[in-house]
Amino acid sequence: MFLLVSTQIPLELDLNATIYTIVAFEPDSPCVARLFHGSRITNRGRNMEVDAIRSREEISVIKEFLRKKGAGYELLFVMGINTALRIGDLLSLSVGDVVDAKGEIAPAITLKEEKTGKIKRFPVNESLRSALTEYFACQGRRVRSEPLFVSRKKRALSRYQAWRVLKAAGESAGLNNIGTHSLRKTFGYHVYKKSGADIGLVQKLLNHSASGATLRYIGIDRERMDNVCLELNL
Numbered sequence: 001m002f003l004l005v006s007t008q009i010p011l012e013l014d015l016n017a018t019i020y021t022i023v024a025f026e027p028d029s030p031c032v033a034r035l036f037h038g039s040r041i042t043n044r045g046r047n048m049e050v051d052a053i054r055s056r057e058e059i060s061v062i063k064e065f066l067r068k069k070g071a072g073y074e075l076l077f078v079m080g081i082n083t084a085l086r087i088g089d090l091l092s093l094s095v096g097d098v099v100d101a102k103g104e105i106a107p108a109i110t111l112k113e114e115k116t117g118k119i120k121r122f123p124v125n126e127s128l129r130s131a132l133t134e135y136f137a138c139q140g141r142r143v144r145s146e147p148l149f150v151s152r153k154k155r156a157l158s159r160y161q162a163w164r165v166l167k168a169a170g171e172s173a174g175l176n177n178i179g180t181h182s183l184r185k186t187f188g189y190h191v192y193k194k195s196g197a198d199i200g201l202v203q204k205l206l207n208h209s210a211s212g213a214t215l216r217y218i219g220i221d222r223e224r225m226d227n228v229c230l231e232l233n234l
Helices: 057-070 071-083 088-092 126-139 158-170 182-194 200-206 211-217 220-232
Strands: 003-006 024-025 033-035 110-111 120-121
Touching: 024 088, 057 071, 071 088, 071 126, 071 182, 088 120, 088 158, 126 220, 158 182, 182 200, 182 211, 211 220
Parallel strands: none
Antiparallel strands: 003 024, 024 033, 110 120
């Protein structure tokens, strides 16, 4: 059964993509929204752009909010902001992707990116290792083939569920433009700051073709322009 509504539904799209506001709902399906591809009744909405989370204090507030929702949501957030993986890649991970043959947390995680088809490897830092350890302590023993991120009903976590919880977490920190892609942007923003503004490094880590696009993507261009205007005071 499908229901037509006129609302905006979050989808994992590129910055220049547009969002359809006419969607189909299938109430009993974990996939909440579907596009009417090829339909003449599609109504293009405005671009949906989300922000990076710039302060560590805001990150801490969001972690605390997600911890109360469940260790899995906190892990999703921590992994996203520490690896720059897209939401599709995060949700595709299995338990076996993050633990070795002995059941220990792997020193690095390797996967094939959904969007690019490229192999990506990233090390497991202390923040991510701690989140993984806490998650498995709460979850108990898991089968290697199972999805890493599951809902309360033990089904694979959907993009919509992830977006809904992350948006609420952002709002708990006073941030209204937070979505699943904010995790990747947050990674880029903080690498840029920590590396002494090494935009080339950020560009390479995010696999962007131009540094200007990377600056816009992580919000540095807008931040610079805002700061100039605030400091001008003519």
